[in-house]
Amino acid sequence: MSEYLLTSVILHGVIASAVMQGVSRRALIIQKILAIVFAFVGLSLAMYMWSRFEPSMAFQFVENVEWIPSLGARYHLGIDGISLNLVVLTFWIVLASILMACTESAGITSACSLIFFTQAMAVGAFCAMDTLLFYLFWESSLLPMYLFIGVFGSSARRYAAIKYFLFTLSGSVFFLLATLYMGVLAGDFSFSTFTQLPLSLLEQQVLFIAFTLAFAIKLPMFPFHDWLPDAHTQAPTSGSMLLAAILLKLGGYGFMRYNLPMTPDASLFYAPWMVILSLIAIVFVGFVAFQQTDVKRLIAYASISHMGMVTLGCFVLYLQPDNVMTRIGFTGLSGVLIHMISHGFSSAGLFCAFGMLYRRVGSRSIQDYGGLMRVLPVLSGFFFLYTMSNIGFPGTAGFVGEFFIVIASMSANFWVAMLAASTMLLSAIYSLVLVKRIFYGKVVSNQLLTLFDVDFQEHLTLLILAFLVLLIGLSPWVVMDPAEHSLRALTMLSTHSKVRMS
Amino acid sequence: MQTILSQFAFCTLLLPLLSGLTIGLFFRQERAAMQMAIAALLLSFICALGAAILFFAYGVTTESYVLFQWLELADFNCEMGIWLDGLSVVMMLMIATVSLLVHIYSAAYMEDDTGLIRFFSLISLFTFAMLQLVMTNNMVGLFFGWEGVSLFSYLLIGFYYAKDTAAHANVKAFLMNRFGDLAFSLGIVLIIFHVGSPQYQDVFSRLSGLADVTIELYGFGAQPVSVLVGFLFFIGAMTKSAQMPLHMWLPDSMEAPTPVSALIHAATMVTAGVFLLCRFSALMVSSAFLMNCIAFIGASGALWLGVLALCENDIKRIIAYSTLSQLGYMVLAVGVGAFQLAIFHLLLHALYKALLFLAAGSVIHALAHEQDIRRMGGLGRLMPITTGCFLVGALSLSGIPPFSGFYSKDLILLAVAKQSVHLGLGGYIYGCALAGFFVTPLYIFRAYWVVFFGQPRYVTRMPVYESPLAMTGPLAALAFLSFAVGFIVLVFFAGQQSRLFYEFSQVSAPLVPVQSAIRYVVGHGVVGHAIFSLGLYLALLGIAASWLYFTYRASYQGAFVMVPKWLNWVLLNGYGFNWVLEKIVVPIYSLVTYGCNRFGEQVLIHGVYEKCIALGVRSFSFAVSRLQPSYLNRYFAIMGMAVVMMILISSFGSAV
Structure with a gap:
């Protein structure tokens, strides 16, 4: 079980999201029960992982398969104590926001589906040990929240959704460039290579600014925070919960994984x-x-x-x-x-x-x-x-x-x-x-x-x-x-x- | 014996917590909640008594017991538990006693109110927080208790949540306390950082070493850590113990039900600051300037805040200002290095001030929530027990022998007299302390004469009766304690073998004369000494003056009705401190935040994104889009230009 634990933790959200889309014609009570059961299953997976985690070791539950050989990017997953905590946080919050979303009277399946998809992407980002893979998850986590705000939000939802999307995306451009630069220099994209890659001070400064832009917007850091109040006010409750509790943490996690060690x-x-x-x-x-x-x-x-x-x-x-x-x-x-x-x-x-x-x-x-x-x-x-x-x-x-x-x-x-x-x-x-x-x-x-x-x-x-x-x-x-x-x-x-x- | 002692102590601490939580979360029956709370407190009190007896009988000096691990890291290990020494045992016993009596009293006092479950839950939890504050064994736990008492005080001041004044007062109390907590937490952080551990045993053993470590305060030069921490702790103590000029929350907190005022705003929470100063006496004595500041602020409060009690007509606020004045004496005692007297006064004050509050509550209860003394009067015949108890409290507060307040106040005056010659503004400090002896009986006996004597001025639909036994019982108990405790425990606190506070006796050299003077007087009889001291005569004079003014002249108006209008305003507004806070500090804060929001956030940040960046992108895209008009000839023209450019560039490139 432990071999594919991380993949299954990520897949859980994807599957749950797909299944929730599939049951949109069913009775409301079935939708609710299904969503809550999925959330509990996910949480039990996370707690199982928490119980099997060995505090004295570094990265665990590692999975490492080839992904894009020509670039040297790999499907490389693993968690350490920092990611573990964030993953567990994600599952608890998802449970709470699913419970919250299920008290609504309409649109439960779409909302839950988006929540689960966000969960999958966030967990993927926390587990990724390959920077390209991280980038993939990081960017994908943007979409469900964009839809969430844009579809289920209050009166000014379109404005807020587009603002959220544009802000986050513009940071990500520099982040992607920086990742590619380091990847080309190092020959592969894993976190450990990046942290050991010697770089001149100038290179580091440029990379630092690129990383910082992405994470500072996501976190958000002053003065890049203009999108957050709008996004929060317009998002529905469960969306705000996810946004505040999980998606912002991707920014903090980024600072800890990229800026400080790299x-x-x-x-x-x-x-x-x-x-x-x-x-x-x-x-x-x-x-x-x-x-x-x-x-x-x-x-x-x-x-x-x-x-x-x-x-x-x-x-x-x-x-x-x-x-x-x-x-x-x-x-x-x-x-x-x-x-x-x-x-x-x-x-x-x-x-x-x-x-x-x-x-x-x-x-x-x-x-x-x-x-x-x-x-x-x-x-x-x-x-x-x-x-x-x-x-x-x-x-x-x-x-x-x-x-x-x-x-x-x-x-x-x-x-x-x-x-x-x-x-x-x-x-x-x-x-x-x-x-x-x-x-x-x-x-x-x-x-x-x-x-x-x-x-x-x-x-x-x-x-x-x-x-x-x-x-x-x-x-x-x-x-x-x-x-x-x-x-x-x-x-x-x-x-x-x-x-x-x- | 050790295990029994630790079990007693743990029970004392945890029973109020358990009962408070259980009541708050699960109880639906008001009567059962009440009984449960009282039973738990009774057990807690018995355990506290047992622990105290064991502690002193076996001559234990310091014990530390661990309850659970809060956090364990390789270089930061925090174990929550309890720390028993003379100071914490005395405080524990005092808190459990007063809390028990207040619980019993509340059962009768609050019976007409709704929300009894919430009340008893909160008051039990408050007791826990206060016990945690005095009994904890580490700095983090101290902060838990310190903030916990603020929280439960906040919730209890706002007990009548529909009242706007209550909602205002509780926020004010919490925020002013939070200001002090900010300073206090910085001090704790400094200690933890420099000691490397939050546990008391490490902290106390290395506290004196902090005087040799300096910290760079850019702009203020390098300062010894001990002095900086001392100042930060003193700011924390100033808010919690309501010292001038951070005292304004205490009179307002009288919005709380009267038993809460007795427990929290007289006996326990407000004394936490004095407790803190004594707990960390080693830090305080590290700086003579700091001690001088402490003495100055304490003395100022002792006199000037006492004067304000003369202008109040609300009986609870009179007693609240009296509390402020007495807290000033405690802090003054700390400032002159008589730490054991500060705690001695704290203990006795807790008893007689709780007594005064509960007696006032008895009157308020009998008159259906009337608090204005101008609408009382002549209650002495109707409520003899309450009257008698109030008199005991008033005599004790005024420092008349043999009531217990006399012992602590007289000794504090002695210490001030000895030490003030070495202090800056020593004359002022001594003068304040002395004048306070005259003012104290003036205001408390004013309340006594006006409330219990003269013509009845109240209007009630119900006849006025003496309060029931559940209220008079605790009153009588407190009256007995206020009468007797001072004489009994004096030798433990200040005697030759005052092992109880031996750590205070090892104070720095400048304080040795004070300590020996105190011991000498205690050894040779305090009453005998008092005959030659001014304090006692001033107190008697105060009683006589107030009798003359308020009974003989049969006046029940405030004492300052005849002073000029501006002075009247100044006094009625508490020297304008409250005015400064509410009319200057708060509006400035609103203005600053408004400016930040309006100009910083909306114009600068939001405006830059909306106007500059978004508009920039739009105009750029507009310009680019102009390059692609839908005319074929223009495309051809651009294409031709591009081809020419490319040829030129490539030819230049090859030429170079």
Whole structure:
């Protein structure tokens, strides 16, 4: 079983997607059950993989077959602790968003089909050990989300979908060129060849910029984030969940797989700029989030601010004093990984809980809400829990990553750490004001008084995400145990100069 | 014995958590929730008592027990567990006691309210968070508890969630605390980074070494880590313990139900800052300037925030300002190096302040949620037990012997007198501490005379009765404790063999005179010493003055009705701190965020993408499309030009 595990994990999504398309004429209940069963099967595959994963080894479950011999590209799969966590994250989120999509009344098959296809492509990208294969999956993950927003979105869906597509695609062009350049130079396309390929500083700098454009747009990093609020506001709830929890992580994953180990000298060179951009994302976008009147836009800006922490954790590695570089760099990268996972769960939770409100009230505008604690106590409680995770409250998932990244920043520079930690306050300001406006005070309209609290299926969805948020917050070792070895290896690679001797 | 001790301690810590979670998640019966919460707290209290007795009987100094592994990495190992030393055992016992009494009291006080399940769940969880804060064995766990108390305080202030004032107050409290948490977390991060471990045993053993390590603060030169961490922790303590000028959240938090105010905003959460300063006393003493700042801020709060209590008419807010003033005394004690007195005062204050709050709650309950003292009066005959208990609390607060507040306050005054000569602005600090002795009885006895004596001014439809036993019982218990505890535990805290706080006695050289003065006085009788100290006379004078003004002249208006209008405004607005926060800081934040959103985000970023890049692409494609008009002759012309160009280029190329 383990031999083809990764292929089957990827194929699961493709098959599920195809089957869901096939049952579009069947009864609604069959569609729902089938989708949920598929999601559970996928999750069990992922958890099986998690249980079989050996924490002390590097890449595992490797599959390596020829793919395009003339180019030297191979169908080369394998996962280490970093990808494992992201794959498991993907399956949990897919389960939650399938459950969410299944509460809709129409278009279930298409929505679920797109979700599964996104899942397959994202998992493929996390498992790929060949850069061309990675590129294939990376680009393909764009399509289902484009359709998702464009077909199922709200009023301005076309604008948002095209914007999303164009932004992401324009980054990918440079990414493809950079990949081809390195591949031609090295003779094959595997990650390990690329990381060992000696390159001059100039080459590295050019490649770094090309990679960065792609990942910075995907993540998104300030100032490339303009597409995300639009995409989130227009996407349906399950689409927002996937987008925030999984697709953004492809960008962070890219930084960890490409920029740091493949162009370490250029990363060192550009690190101050990347850190400055990250800090702007944290502080400036934290300010901007406070001004939003659209709840989904606010959560989107919060995501951008959190992704600033991710890039900060990656690049603050290069601002360390030499004697602690690997030790603290490792702390920072651990923070990045945990932060990505925890942001996945907490932002998905926020989008999910707000999606339930949206379905009941039909408005994204904060002023249409008020006093809902009285009407929807259970939903309020869950929303509050995810909010706490979003503001990095200790005991929830959001705390751990932030804490580690702040430790890493502290070692580099006190003021960087202070600006990074300011997210504690800024995020609390916009989040709690949001909570106050939606859940506290008087019930603003009679319509709100008639709402029903969550049903069983919604409750289950919320519980799953809440469980994960608390699990990671209270025992972050579930993430760190499998990932420690890989993160140390990554730290070593990232701090090791590879300038070509000429 | 060790295992029993650890089991007792774990039970103390975990029972409130378990009961809080179980009630919140599974209970649907209000009565059962109430009973469950009280039973769990009773067990927790018994365990705390058992643990404390074992701890002191067997002369244990420091114990650490691990509960579970939070995170284990090769160079970062964090084990959650408990840490028992004199400080944490005393705090644990105090928290469990007050919390138990407040639980019992709430059962009667809250019976008419809806949401009892939520109330008891939250208040039990709060107790857990507070116990976690004082009992944890590592820095991360400390931060868990530290933030946890903010969270449950936030949820309990907003207990009446439909009230806009409550929703405003809880956000204000949380965010102001969060500001301090930001500083505090940076301090924790610095410690973890420099010590390499979050566990207390590593941290405490290497804390003094941090004075030799410097950190470059670009713009502020290289500073010793210990001083920087000390300042960061002090900012954290200032918000949590509501020190000037970060105190504004505490009076507003009186929106919470009265038992919550008694537990959280008098006895436990607000003392967490003082606890923190004492826990890390080694950091505080590393900088004389820092100690001076602490003393200055504490002394200012002790006097000036006490004065504000005179202008309030809401009984809960009067007591809240009194809490601020007493917290100022605790912080002042820290600032003059009398750490054990800070904790001693903290402990006694927790008892008599909870007593005052609960007595006030008893009045509020009897008058159907009337909180304005101008609409009370003459309740002494109707509510004798409440009146008596309030009097005990007031006497204790004023520092009249033999009530317990006397011991701590008198000793703090002594320490201030000894130390203030070495401090910058020492005269001001000592003056504040002294004047506070006069102001304290003035405001608390004003409340006492106005509420319980004179003509009844309340309007109720129901006759006013003494509160039921579930409320008067805890009152009586607290009254007894407020009366007796001070004298009983004095020697443990400040005596010659005060093994309880031996770590504080090993303080730096400048504090030795203070410590020996305290020991001398405790050894030779505090009451005897007090006869020659100004504090006691000022307190008696305060009581007399307030009696003259509020009873003899039968006035029940605020004391400052006759002052000029501007001064009246200043006092009623708490010296304008609140005004600055709400009318200046918050609008500035709104303006900055508005500017960022409007000009940064929408004009610069969005505008550049929409206008420049998108328009650029469109105009470029337009220009290119002009090259392909649908006229055959133009195509031919372009083709001809291209051919000529190619020939020219190739010929030049070959020529070169």
